[in-house]
Amino acid sequence: MKFKSPPKPAADAIDPRIMIRGIHLDLTPALRAAAVQKAERLLRHDGRLLRVRLDLELDASRAPEARFVAKGHLEIRGPDLIANEASDDAYRALDRLADKLDRMLRERTRERRDRRNNPRADAAWADGLPATG
Numbered sequence: 001m002k003f004k005s006p007p008k009p010a011a012d013a014i015d016p017r018i019m020i021r022g023i024h025l026d027l028t029p030a031l032r033a034a035a036v037q038k039a040e041r042l043l044r045h046d047g048r049l050l051r052v053r054l055d056l057e058l059d060a061s062r063a064p065e066a067r068f069v070a071k072g073h074l075e076i077r078g079p080d081l082i083a084n085e086a087s088d089d090a091y092r093a094l095d096r097l098a099d100k101l102d103r104m105l106r107e108r109t110r111e112r113r114d115r116r117n118n119p120r121a122d123a124a125w126a127d128g129l130p131a132t133g
Helices: 029-045 090-117 121-127
Strands: 018-023 051-058 068-075 081-087
Touching (some): 051 090, 081 090
Parallel strands (some): 018 051
Antiparallel strands (some): 051 068
16 A cells, blocks of 8 residues: 655745734735745744744834834744834835844854853852852
């Protein structure tokens, strides 16, 4: 008995871990493609990401230079990473948000690596204390 392999996703299918929404805004195909590209860059950066959610919001009550708000939520083991960025252009807000999330991921990875590879400073200090009691 032969088992069938699962169907391969289409070339234009996006990763199921990517969620993109428009709030008070209809996402054009070009804007959606730009958001998917930024999200895939984040997924490539860290394989432990469970889900990437990007929200693009048009807030007419804000000043014109901050009308478009891009919000990002990265679900990862441990505390989630959340960021937002406002701009007068949706693409610029999305670019800045992706850069900010990328920077947060790199900082988190570096901190985890440093904690793993370096002995704790307070443990070394505690070894030099005299015994009490």
